Amino acid sequence: MDSRLPRYQQLRDDLTRRIAALEWSLNDPLPTEQELAQTYDVAIGTVRKAIDVLEQEGRVERFQGRGTFIRRATFDQSLFRFFRFNAKAHPGALPQSRILNREIGRPPLAAALALGLSEQADGIHLQRLRLIDSQPLVFENIWLPLAPFTALADLPLDAFGDLLYPLYEKRCGQVVAYAKERLTVSTARAEDVEALQLDTPAPIVVVERTAFGHDGRPLEWRISRGNASHFAYEMEIR
Amino acid sequence: MDSRLPRYQQLRDDLTRRIAALEWSLNDPLPTEQELAQTYDVAIGTVRKAIDVLEQEGRVERFQGRGTFIRRATFDQSLFRFFRFNAKAHPGALPQSRILNREIGRPPLAAALALGLSEQADGIHLQRLRLIDSQPLVFENIWLPLAPFTALADLPLDAFGDLLYPLYEKRCGQVVAYAKERLTVSTARAEDVEALQLDTPAPIVVVERTAFGHDGRPLEWRISRGNASHFAYEMEIR
DNA sequence: AAGTGGTCTAGACCACGGT
DNA sequence: CCGTGGTCTAGACCACTTT
Secondary structure (H helix, E strand, O other), X not given: OOOOOOHHHHHHHHHHHXXXXXXXXXXXXXXXXXXHHHXXXXXXXXXXXXXXXXXXXXXXXXXXXXXXXXXXXXXXXXXXXXXXOOOOOOOOOOEEEEEEEEEEEOOOHHHHHHHOOOOOOOEEEEEEEEEEOOEEEEEEEEEEEOHHHOHHHHOOHHHOOOOHXXXXXXXXXXXXXXXXXXXEEEEOOHHHHHHOOOOOOOEEEEEEEEEEEOOOOEEEEEEEXXXXXXXXXXXXXX | OOOOOXXXXXHHHHHHHHHHOOOOOOOOOOOOHHHHHHHHOOOHHHHHHHHHHHHHOOOEEEEOOOEEEEOOOOOOOHHHHOEOOOOOOOOOOOEEEEEEEEEEEOOOHHHHHHHOOOOOOOEEEXXXXXXXXXXXXXXXXXXXXXXXXOHHHXXXXXXOOOOHHHHHHHHHOXXXXXXXXXXXXXXXXXXXXXXXXXXXOOEEEEEEEEEEEOOOOEEEEEEEEEEHHHEOXXXXXX
């Protein structure tokens, strides 16, 4: 706690620490602004400013009349920011997920590094296909550290469901708070050609993601590949 | 002015309108928070909250002790968010720009649409190569509406300099406030192979950008192409 | 020294959600 | 109805920049 910093920053830092320490469950609200003001002996406006920062950082979510809650990650299905299908050809189509394979074994170097695993440690390897209207769109290789995710080693593959992050939360108590992504372009390998039902080795877009918990520990590493001709990413810059 | 909205929102809206109307030059500060509070007859905290929003939207920039100023766009060189060179092979390399060609003529349909030009209207067409350490990195086609940019029709090509947006401001009084980009993947055409000195038709990343002024008028349309093997885009998501 | 934005306080009332 | 966060006020003092 650096007392040279503004009080709202000190408060922000302490609340961040307490969030990382899992002091509040996901469904219980933080203390009210009034309570925090009394506990920390600051004005309520200072508390509000500290929570403003946390909200902007995506750590908490406020609901008028209910309280302030730790925010869940909502980007599990976010690959559809990148990959699009012709909506007219697939009206009302719903995104689906299919787990193709699950194994316990040594993760590749990139995964081990991202997850902070030693060279000997095993991990859980998932292969997953994401589809729209039964059309394969994205092929994913996912690696999880074994320790917190043992519950997934035995779970029947058809019990995984369409979204993984809610599953991590429900089955393993692991909550994804944020992630880092890296986007590159490559050429499809034989494995990709088959999974994505490509005609020929075509350009593909590769998204590498490391997901982290509220405490900053890496929870998941995944690499997603999709047909580059379906790729489009739009953004507004300022 | 919707009086059902909170006052700080109404104030934000009115300041946005006045910024778009170019009521303040780029180098003069907005009225002080004290003055705004008096003019609009609200508390200074309400003014600060309104300006907080403008700052977050990237419309203004605050400097303690100096004042609040309309923000300039700073993403002219931002293609280097996407395209990277091996920094070790090019130590201390500086990005450069070279204008290859300039013509007056009919813009392609996509440019005309983006710029809001009629089918008959002419535009200024620039072809530009961006390099690092004399290595071509990105090949750009840029279209400008003729009316506000006539000063560029006669400017010697070697007087354009490395950055275009400061040039637009200095020579034509046109200020870019924000832009929209769309990123896709394609295959190099013959023209790209030559400009980028590629060995063969290779995958390229295409960035399409429309740039807008503070008043929301489209000012520039450009399409940039670069070798996909140099492409990498990193982001943190929450 | 004067003026700017940055931080902080101690209240008030409003809008919304749950009891 | 009560408790929550949302808005708003009217000050005070601090840190920084310019004159």
